[in-house]
Amino acid sequence: MLKQLFRAMVIGSQASAARQTLPYLTDSHLNDMGFSRDTFVEGIKARVSAELDAAEAANTFAATVNGNLLGAV
Numbered sequence: 001m002l003k004q005l006f007r008a009m010v011i012g013s014q015a016s017a018a019r020q021t022l023p024y025l026t027d028s029h030l031n032d033m034g035f036s037r038d039t040f041v042e043g044i045k046a047r048v049s050a051e052l053d054a055a056e057a058a059n060t061f062a063a064t065v066n067g068n069l070l071g072a073v
Contacts, residue, residue, distance in 0.1 A: 003056075007049075007052055010048065010052065011045055011048055011049060011052075014044055014045065014048045015041055015044065015045050018040060018041045018044040018045075019041055022037065022040055022041070025040075
């Protein structure tokens with residue numbers, strides 16, 4: 001539950017920053033980044049969500065191995 005709350009806060013913060021940045025970007029800057037004015041905020045949210053998913057997947061499947069127990073079984 002705390003991970004979901006943290007995730008929502010991070011995505012919301014990034015979306016807010018993207019909305020505040022949008023008036024300062026020209027259409028050519030947006031085109032260089034692969035966005036339009038209509039898709040910029042949603043694109044940033046999707047990108048941040050994908051980064052959080054990748055970070056969580058990297059941590060989820062990592063298992064610690066105790067070197068002292070190798071070969072004990």
